[in-house]
Amino acid sequence: MAVELKQGSSLLISGPASVRLCYGALLVIGKKYVRNEEFIVKKGRALPVEVLEDSAIEAKLGTEARIDQFDGVIPENWKSAAESILNSPRPTKALIIGDVDSGKTTFAVYLSNMAFDRGVKVAVIDADPGQAEISLPTTIGYGFLNEGVTSMDKIPLKSAFFIGSTSPSDAPTRVVVGTRRLIDMALSNGAELVTINTCGWIYGRRAREFKTSLIQSISPEYLVVIQRCSEVENLVKAWESISSTEILRVSTSPASRLRSRNERKEKRETAYKKYFAEGRERVFDLENVALLYSYYTYGKPLPVPLLEELKKKVELNLIYGEMGDVFLFLVGDEEPVQVKVDKLRELTSFEEIVLIRRGFEKGILVGLLDYQGNFLGLGAISHIDYAVRRIGIITPVDKEVGAIQIGQLKLDENWREISKLPPFPI
Numbered sequence: 142m143a144v145e146l147k148q149g150s151s152l153l154i155s156g157p158a159s160v161r162l163c164y165g166a167l168l169v170i171g172k173k174y175v176r177n178e179e180f181i182v183k184k185g186r187a188l189p190v191e192v193l194e195d196s197a198i199e200a201k202l203g204t205e206a207r208i209d210q211f212d213g214v215i216p217e218n219w220k221s222a223a224e225s226i227l228n229s230p231r232p233t234k235a236l237i238i239g240d241v242d243s244g245k246t247t248f249a250v251y252l253s254n255m256a257f258d259r260g261v262k263v264a265v266i267d268a269d270p271g272q273a274e275i276s277l278p279t280t281i282g283y284g285f286l287n288e289g290v291t292s293m294d295k296i297p298l299k300s301a302f303f304i305g306s307t308s309p310s311d312a313p314t315r316v317v318v319g320t321r322r323l324i325d326m327a328l329s330n331g332a333e334l335v336t337i338n339t340c341g342w343i344y345g346r347r348a349r350e351f352k353t354s355l356i357q358s359i360s361p362e363y364l365v366v367i368q369r370c371s372e373v374e375n376l377v378k379a380w381e382s383i384s385s386t387e388i389l390r391v392s393t394s395p396a397s398r399l400r401s402r403n404e405r406k407e408k409r410e411t412a413y414k415k416y417f418a419e420g421r422e423r424v425f426d427l428e429n430v431a432l433l434y435s436y437y438t439y440g441k442p443l444p445v446p447l448l449e450e451l452k453k454k455v456e457l458n459l460i461y462g463e464m465g466d467v468f469l470f471l472v473g474d475e476e477p478v479q480v481k482v483d484k485l486r487e488l489t490s491f492e493e494i495v496l497i498r499r500g501f502e503k504g505i506l507v508g509l510l511d512y513q514g515n516f517l518g519l520g521a522i523s524h525i526d527y528a529v530r531r532i533g534i535i536t537p538v539d540k541e542v543g544a545i546q547i548g549q550l551k552l553d554e555n556w557r558e559i560s561k562l563p564p565f566p567i
């Protein structure tokens with residue numbers, strides 16, 4: 142169907158649709174389209190379009206697709222916030238903070254497209270490990286725009302950092318450190334604008350501590366606060382009086398859509414499935430390859446008499462044990478129960494006692510790092526031979542591995558997320 146569009150109007154195009162611009166000029170999430178150019182709107186997605194000049198489009202609409210006139214699909218305050226950032230001295234950093242589904246990612250794409258169109262070298266840091274688009278779920282990543290994009294997942298990945306969980310609340314320090322590292326890389330690679338997209342964890346004391354540390358570690362020139370009402374004010378009000386950071390308030394677009402927890406999870410699982418399709422098992426000798434964020438390998442193997450004594454007193458068939466500064470790490474061949482852990486605590490003086498069942502390690506997600514400590518890719522543990530210190534990992538990574546970072550999530554054979562784990566699960 143052909144549709145005529147008036148300059149200054151705006152619309153929302155819901156997919157699946159393919160759209161060709163016959164004449165005129167449009168901005169699609171800030172990306173400029175002129176005569177004869179085309180774009181696709183995927184099923185389940187809806188793109189905001191601003192009409193820059195009188196235009197006409199030819200659209201092929203699939204079932205459920207529609208084109209709606211939609212005033213304010215890009216709120217006026219998005220345009221003025223982008224304008225302020227684009228007129229500032231470079232390099233500049235814009236940190237976007239808001240609730241879940243408030244439009245953070247969409248605003249990040251909008252701002253980045255507007256800047257790219259003006260010839261600015263734009264890096265986007267995608268610091269939301271639960272909704273990672275540039276990199277894989279459980280990681281945060283960054284890339285440079287080398288063209289305008291209609292979604293964040295079209296930005297090519299330059300580098301990533303492993304978090305090990307989909308929830309920043311499980312590992313907030315790692316998110317702060319990783320975000321800062323990626324920003325430094327972007328700046329040293331010549332970024333003039335660094336757009337930083339964050340997760341939607343904003344409520345409660347721990348979220349406030351996390352966001353405060355994040356803002357302090359980044360010292361952004363702009364703090365873009367995106368909100369429906371005033372839900373983010375408490376997190377950012379301190380920066381009212383800090384003059385090196387300017388707060389820009391924008392509103393959630395009336396076109397924004399809430400997604401369910403399940404929708405997010407399914408999207409991640411599709412990503413793991415695709416990634417691990419090329420995976421094969423690799424076995425690493427833990428004498429040469431270090432583990433990070435684990436108990437295992439950080440202590441000394443328990444002497445046999447002591448292991449035997451514990452076995453008898455706690456009535457546990459222990460197959461391996463290690464003791465460290467203040468911890469005892471034990472592997473048995475049955476499901477651990479609290480009374481036995483309590484008994485172990487009584488018998489020994491260790492502060493931290495970790496008792497796992499042999500095989501518990503299967504499916505734990507890990508990050509593989511090279512010898513420089515840079516993230517290479519994801520893996521899933523297949524098995525550990527505790528006594529001989531060998532670990533098997535399913536991964537598509539074929540480069541040399543220097544270290545293995547243990548995550549806090551377990552995947553099953555079909556790459557579904559089956560359980561969350563505590564920090565240092567083994």
Ligand SMILES: Nc1ncnc2c1ncn2[C@@H]1O[C@H](COP(=O)(O)OP(=O)(O)O)[C@@H](O)[C@H]1O
Pocket residue numbers: 153187188189214215216239240241242243244245246247248341394396397398399
């Ligand atoms: N300005 C907008 N125009 C059209 N759709 C929008 C707009 N802002 C948000 N959305 C839609 O709302 C949903 C949530 O937006 P998103 O940017 O992913 O939020 P967040 O990153 O804060 O979770 C997405 O489906 C997105 O496409």
Ligand SMILES: [Mg+2]
Pocket residue numbers: 245246247269272
């Ligand atoms: Mg997002």
